[in-house]
Structures are given as C-alpha cells and as structure tokens.
Amino acid sequence: MKTRHIFFTILLLVFFTACEDEVIVDPQFSLSFEEQGFDNAFAGTTFYVKVKGSAEFLTLYDGKPGAEWDSIGAKGVDFNLADSLPVTYPTAGTYNLTVVATTTSDFGKSIQRRTKTVPITVIDIRNEFNSFVMNGVTGTITADKQILFSFPDNITDFNFKPVFTVNSPDAKVYVSGEEQTSGVSVQNFSPGNPVVYTVKSRDGEENIYTVYVSTFPASNEKQLLSLQLFPNSPNLGYTNSNGEIATIDETNKEINLALNYGTNATSVRLTVSSSPKSTVLLNGIPYSSTRRYNLTTLTGVEVVAENSTKQFYKLILTTQDPVIEFTFEGLVPAPVGVIDKNNKTITIDVLKVTDITKLKAKWTGSVGTVKIGNVTQINGVTENDFSTPLVYTFYKGTSVGDSYTVIVIKK
CATH class of the missing domain: 2.60.40.2340 (Immunoglobulin-like)
Structure with a gap:
C-alpha cells in the first residue's frame, strides 16, 4: 500500500510539472493600423496593440517617455484579461513599442520572460483649426473650411489679431506665405475682403481656410x-x-x-x-x-x-432710520418704545412687576452692527440690565453711527 502511495505522488508531481511546462511564453502581437493597410501610425490617432501570444503576464511599454522598456523606472500597462490595449502618440517620431511576456514556473521559483519590440514610426498629418477668435468673438468653422464672423456695424477698424488653435503642436499657419502667430499677427478683415489661411502639417499636408466677415445693425438697447x-x-x-x-x-x-x-x-x-x-x-x-x-x-x-x-x-x-420700533422679547403685552429722533432717546414703559435686570431688546431698523459699549448686541437675544439707562450705538458698516439712550420706566 505504501508503494502505491509513493507511486501516485510521483505521478502528481510529473503531472503538475508537465502542466507548468505547457505554458507558452509568447509576446507576439499585431497593430491595428497595419491591419488597416497603413505602414505608419498617426499622431493624435489611437490604434490598438492586439495580443497574439500568451503568458501568465503580458505588459505593454509604448515607448513614450517613462514607458520605454529596460529604462530605469519605466512603467508599463498590463493587459490583464484584455485582448488589446489602446496607444496614442501625441507627436511625430519613432517609438520602440515593447510587449513583455512573463510566466513563472517550478511553483514560482523561476521566471521565464520574453519580449518583442517593434519600432513605430509616427507621422503627423494634422492640419486643422480647432478654434479661431477675433475681437472676442469665436468664429464658426464650417465643413467646407470657411470661418464665419459677424460684427456690429459700428465697428470701423477691422485690423484684428486672431487668436487661434490648431490640432497639432507641430502644424504651422500661413497667410500669403507668411507664418502667423496666434494673438500677434495682424490682418485686415474688412467685410468683402476674405482672408485665406493655410494650415500646414509637420509632414507638409495643407488645409486651406477662408475667413469671411459680415456686419449687422448694432443694438440700440440701453435699459x-x-x-x-x-x-x-x-x-x-x-x-x-x-x-x-x-x-x-x-x-x-x-x-x-x-x-x-x-x-x-x-x-x-x-x-x-x-x-x-x-x-x-x-x-x-x-x-x-x-x-x-x-x-x-x-x-x-x-x-x-x-x-x-x-x-x-x-x-x-x-x-432708513437706525431704529424704527423698539420693544422687549417675551413680554406680554409687548411694550412699545417711544423713539425721539431729535434727542436720540428711546423711552419704554413696562409693567411694575417686570424684572428689568434681564431684558432682551428687540428692534426693527438697522440690520448692521449694534453695540452697548464694546459688546455686540444680538437682536432679540442679548440680555441686559436696564435698571439704569443704556446707550445703543448703531453702526454704518464698520463706522460708528448714531447712539440712542434707552430708558425703561416701570408703571
């Protein structure tokens, strides 16, 4: 029985070892732009790296700065369960795209790794305006490469410095063969005088745009x-x-x-x-x-x-007056203060049994700062002792305004 057990264990080891040996480490891939019949990738246009091989781990290094295989600190992107990954190059040039296939064997004690690197030539044929602004107005760019503006007819000077953007950092803009700088170069855009712009890509592809200006009656609204x-x-x-x-x-x-x-x-x-x-x-x-x-x-x-x-x-x-009405919170019936604007006094009668040492003044009028001495008063909240007259100072912003003396009389 012991012999059979040993034999069975050996079979299991052979089986698992064989299974590990069957894992193929293959970094093969294809590029979607080549499948579409192009020899080169295009700057600003996304293509896909499609997995053809297999391994435990497949990682893509697209060759852009920071993602160059074998360079210090390079960071790749794992395919995980995806069968393809997108890549977009912002500018023209040659990039070394690498797929790294990695598989562990011998129960993780050893690593098998293979790589495939392909140089990607990226060309830049982008030559379009993204935006075109004159005199604070954004022009309408049509499908047939017209840029349309309309200004009020009270404008007499149409010598503008257009502010424009193009869809490639390497594209150049020209008028009559002279290179234009956004926000700097001046052109005369008078109505009836269309201006022709040429946008040339890094690789020499040209697009022609024509700027047209019209006018409309200026508004008379002034309400x-x-x-x-x-x-x-x-x-x-x-x-x-x-x-x-x-x-x-x-x-x-x-x-x-x-x-x-x-x-x-x-x-x-x-x-x-x-x-x-x-x-x-x-x-x-x-x-x-x-x-x-x-x-x-x-x-x-x-x-x-x-x-x-x-x-x-x-x-x-x-x-408005600093104080229009003055009473005390919680008293029934509510007493009514008599406001003397000339003498700046407020006289208020309360019932004889009223405890005037803990009264909360409530007023209408100023919503600004109100103080007794240096103590800020909260309308209807701050409690004070009115056994003797108190002086309320009403502020205008942070400036001192009028002061009213409040006199409470028990009757």
Missing part, C-alpha cells in the same frame, strides 16, 4: 435692468452693505435706492445688469463688480448701447 448692493458677508471680510435692491423707474429714468441704516454708503460693492451688449458707466468709468463705490457722490448710472447711444438714470438715495 438698466437691475441694481443691487452686495450682501453683508462677514466671512469674506465685507460688512458695508446689506443686499439692498433698487427700484428702477423706467418711465422717469430714476433709480430709487433705500439704504438700511447699517449700510455704509461711502464704500459699497454693486451688482448691476443692463441690456445685452450694452455697457454700464458709473461716473464715466466702466462698472466693475469688485470695485467699491461712494453712493453719496454718484449722481446716476449711464447705460451705453452697442451702437454707442446712451441713457442716463438718476440715482435717488434715501436712508
């Missing part, structure tokens, strides 16, 4: 659509305004803007919109959403239409 102050944004370090929205009287061409008392009108950011293709001027300077404006010196807003006609809107500013 002010909206004007709003930037909202209070402490996280952004901006506390000068509170998002007030102006009312625009289109009939009388007036902007009515009621400012909250807490807004510092001398340094605010604005959000302004107007008719399409129009320009907004404030004190003769083009509007900017990042600039701060002094509304006290701003007489109005001018909107300039595309055809250069203008419309002026007069700015009418009003400022």
Whole structure:
C-alpha cells in the first residue's frame, strides 16, 4: 500500500510539472493600423496593440517617455484579461513599442520572460483649426473650411489679431506665405475682403481656410435692468452693505435706492445688469463688480448701447432710520418704545412687576452692527440690565453711527 502511495505522488508531481511546462511564453502581437493597410501610425490617432501570444503576464511599454522598456523606472500597462490595449502618440517620431511576456514556473521559483519590440514610426498629418477668435468673438468653422464672423456695424477698424488653435503642436499657419502667430499677427478683415489661411502639417499636408466677415445693425438697447448692493458677508471680510435692491423707474429714468441704516454708503460693492451688449458707466468709468463705490457722490448710472447711444438714470438715495420700533422679547403685552429722533432717546414703559435686570431688546431698523459699549448686541437675544439707562450705538458698516439712550420706566 505504501508503494502505491509513493507511486501516485510521483505521478502528481510529473503531472503538475508537465502542466507548468505547457505554458507558452509568447509576446507576439499585431497593430491595428497595419491591419488597416497603413505602414505608419498617426499622431493624435489611437490604434490598438492586439495580443497574439500568451503568458501568465503580458505588459505593454509604448515607448513614450517613462514607458520605454529596460529604462530605469519605466512603467508599463498590463493587459490583464484584455485582448488589446489602446496607444496614442501625441507627436511625430519613432517609438520602440515593447510587449513583455512573463510566466513563472517550478511553483514560482523561476521566471521565464520574453519580449518583442517593434519600432513605430509616427507621422503627423494634422492640419486643422480647432478654434479661431477675433475681437472676442469665436468664429464658426464650417465643413467646407470657411470661418464665419459677424460684427456690429459700428465697428470701423477691422485690423484684428486672431487668436487661434490648431490640432497639432507641430502644424504651422500661413497667410500669403507668411507664418502667423496666434494673438500677434495682424490682418485686415474688412467685410468683402476674405482672408485665406493655410494650415500646414509637420509632414507638409495643407488645409486651406477662408475667413469671411459680415456686419449687422448694432443694438440700440440701453435699459438698466437691475441694481443691487452686495450682501453683508462677514466671512469674506465685507460688512458695508446689506443686499439692498433698487427700484428702477423706467418711465422717469430714476433709480430709487433705500439704504438700511447699517449700510455704509461711502464704500459699497454693486451688482448691476443692463441690456445685452450694452455697457454700464458709473461716473464715466466702466462698472466693475469688485470695485467699491461712494453712493453719496454718484449722481446716476449711464447705460451705453452697442451702437454707442446712451441713457442716463438718476440715482435717488434715501436712508432708513437706525431704529424704527423698539420693544422687549417675551413680554406680554409687548411694550412699545417711544423713539425721539431729535434727542436720540428711546423711552419704554413696562409693567411694575417686570424684572428689568434681564431684558432682551428687540428692534426693527438697522440690520448692521449694534453695540452697548464694546459688546455686540444680538437682536432679540442679548440680555441686559436696564435698571439704569443704556446707550445703543448703531453702526454704518464698520463706522460708528448714531447712539440712542434707552430708558425703561416701570408703571
């Protein structure tokens, strides 16, 4: 019985060894562009490396920088279970493409490896415009290689410096045999004067494009659509305004803007919109959403239409009182403060049984910062002792504004 067991073990070892020996280490592959009848690959065009051989591991090194077989630190791509891998070369040249076939044997104690390297000649025949921009307008590139532009008829100078991109870093662009540089070379694109561009690939293939310019009547629209102050944004370090929205009287061409008392009108950011293709001027300077404006010196807003006609809107500013109503949170009935604007006092009567040492003031009016001394007051939240008069200071942005003395009387 022992003899049979030994014999069976020997058979198993022979079987597994034979199985390992049957694994073929073959790095053979084919290239899809050759199957399509081409001798060379094309820059920017993907082709496929198709596995023909077999091994435990098959790895592709396409020969681009960092992926050159046998070079230090080279990184390949494993086929895993895929029967093909894509390869795209960005520029022309010759690349050594390698497939490495690796198989372990003797239960991982030894490694068999074979490689196949093929030089890939890559040519670059790319010669097309990707984009063509003039005077801030992107041209329409048609299938028959026309580049079409249309500009308002108030433009008189058509000497532009086109900003263009092509689909190959090695392609060159010419006009009448002179090489063109994007954003630098000037051409006269007057209507009725088409300009012919030649895009030449690295390998000499040419594409001809013709740029045509037409005009259309410039817009007469010059309506002010909206004007709003930037909202209070402490996280952004901006506390000068509170998002007030102006009312625009289109009939009388007036902007009515009621400012909250807490807004510092001398340094605010604005959000302004107007008719399409129009320009907004404030004190003769083009509007900017990042600039701060002094509304006290701003007489109005001018909107300039595309055809250069203008419309002026007069700015009418009003400022709300710092405090319009004043009471105490949680008291029933709610007491009503008497506000004296001239003497800057607020007198408020409460029931005789009221504990005035722990009252929470609640007011309407300023939404800006309010303080008693150096302590910021939270509307309807901060608790104070009104046994003696307290002085509330209302701020305009970060600037100190009016101060009101609050007097509580028990009755």
